[in-house]
Amino acid sequence: MTLSLRSRLTALAVGAVAVAVLGVALTSWLLVRGKLNRDFDDRLQSAARVASATTSPADAITVLLEDRGRGPRRGPSTLIVQFVDRTGQIRGASGGPTFPVSARAAQVAAGMMPRVTEEVVISDDPYRVLTVARQGGAAQVAMDAEEVENTLAELGLWHGIVGLVGVALAAVAGWLIARTALRPVDALTAAAEDVARTQDLSAGITVSGTDEIARLGSAFNAMLAALGTSRDAQRRLAQDAGHELRTPLTSLRNNVELLIHAAEHTRDLPPDDRARLLADLRAQTEELTTLIGELVDLSTGDRSPEVEEPLDLADVVGPAVERARARAPKVRYVTEFAPAPVLARPVSLERAVLNLLDNAAKWSQDGGVVTARVSSDGWWARVDVDDEGPGIAEADVPHVFERFYRAAAAKSLPGSGLGLAIVAQVAAQHGGRAVAGPAPGGGARVSILLPLADVS
Structure with missing residues (x-):
């Protein structure tokens, strides 16, 4: 059975207190026991000194009772004095019954040991016996230890x-x-369950304070906000994709239906019409392929498994230019490279640069020049792509990086309106940005700015 967090915290608190109480109680009991035993032994030694100086056990009892007259009254059975000769034989006792002489006590009487303390039972009561040497043998004093044991038992x-x-x-x-401590966690749990039940990512919890629970609540609210933004972006992407796919799919379907209709009625289309129709089908298929590929890039770009690595921008722009030359052989490409170290994902960054080059080639006339320039500017590494086209209208500049946006002048040109959106997304993923504007020599300039890497 798995205990709840509240139960585990309670059990931990109880366990900690129990260990502390046990430690304190045991330490206290041991200290008190030591003090009681020391006091008892002091009284026993004092009585033994008195007894060893008297001539008989009875005299010893009389002197001891007189010395204790001002103290608590004790019956004679609480104190027994017994004399032993050098052979270990009992020569007299007073205050209670005699008790056996042990081997160690006999050694004291024989002068082999100065003293010895022992525990004995007399008339079913525990006694502590101190045997000390005296002239002619030894004196034994037995004191009832039951009071000490009772005190310790009561204290325990x-x-x-x-x-x-x-x-x-x-x-x-x-x-x-x-x-009390888990009340914010309960609120967080309820909020999470509510989100799971209602799918409402706008819900959140009220956060107060700056402790760990408050940080957890803030992280939960940030997660909900990120999920909401991601879901909204996916919804917009799906809506825009459906809208953009509808036109080429409709055209493609019409052309296919025309071919099917001609085949069903056994009528051959004129060669020119048939060639034009097949060319349209090929162009529409390529347009769909490009559009779907760009949609996939946009939808998976944020989750790219590619690892960032240190590189120079020229190492990415150079291969992209070679690919662009193969795609647009009627356009002349010029490169200007300067050192610009960055920390980047080379594959996705090359794709973004290629999109810039393709966009520039699309707006260029046959024989036009597209310039790809790599440089550094302050804290930024730059890739600038200039063309000699008509440039970007001032009203279109704020929108060129939006998904599916196409300027009025671009309606007749091929493209999906996603290429520059991919550029902006890749730049943002690298901590940079994409900008567009007029080129110094006319035409348009579209740039990617990335943070410079520390070459040291």
Whole structure:
């Protein structure tokens, strides 16, 4: 069974308090036991010194009881004095019954040891016996240790009761603290469940403070905003794609139906009409292929698995120019390269540069010149592509990088209106931007600006 986070936090709090209480209680009990035993041993040694200086056990008991007269009253059975000769034989006892002389006590009586402390049981009660040497043998003093043991047992009981109460209070406090601390998490969970149920990405949670829970809430709201933006972009892309695909598909279907109609009625089209129709089909198929490829590039560009690597922009622009020459052999390409180190994805960046070159070639006359220039400007590395076409109308400049946007002058030219949108997307993915405007020598200039890389 898996416990909830609240239960686990409560259990952790209870466990921590229980360990702390156990440690404190055990330490306290050990300290008190040590103090009680030291005090008991001090009294026992004091009594043994008195007994060893007297002539008989009875005299020793009398002196000891007189010395303790001002203290708490004790019955005679709590203190027993016993004398032993050098052979280990008992020569007299007072205060209670005699008790056996152990081998170690006999060694003290024989002068082999100065003293020895032992635990014995006398009349079913625990006693502590101190044997000390005296003239002619040894004196043994036995004191009832039951009081010390009872005190320690009572102290242990109270420690246990207080510890249990402390653990119980810790459980309640831990549960209350966990509930309070996890209230923002509950709100976050409810918001996530609500989003999953309603698909409403505009919902969010109220964030207050700057702690970890607040940061989690802010991250959740940022995630919802990013998902909402992504879904809106996908919706717009799907709507725009459906609109743009409708025209070439309709034309393609009409041409195919015309061919089918001619075949069904066993009528051959005139050679010129048939050639023109097949050429239209090929052009429409190529247009659809290009459009679908660009749509795929736009839809997957943000999730490109390509890894960024350090390179010089000329290493990307050069191959792109060679590909553009093969596509538009009637246009002359001129390159001007200067060092411009960047951190980039070479494949996607080359595709973006190729789109710039294709766009420039589309607006150029046969024999026209397209200039591809690589340079650095302050903090930026630049790719500038200039053509000798009619340029970009001032009203069209703000829209040239929008998806499917085509200026009025471009309606008769091939293209899907996605090439420059891909350029802008690739530039943004690299932390840069795409700009368009007039070229210094006439025509249009479209540029990609990327952050310069640190060559050191």
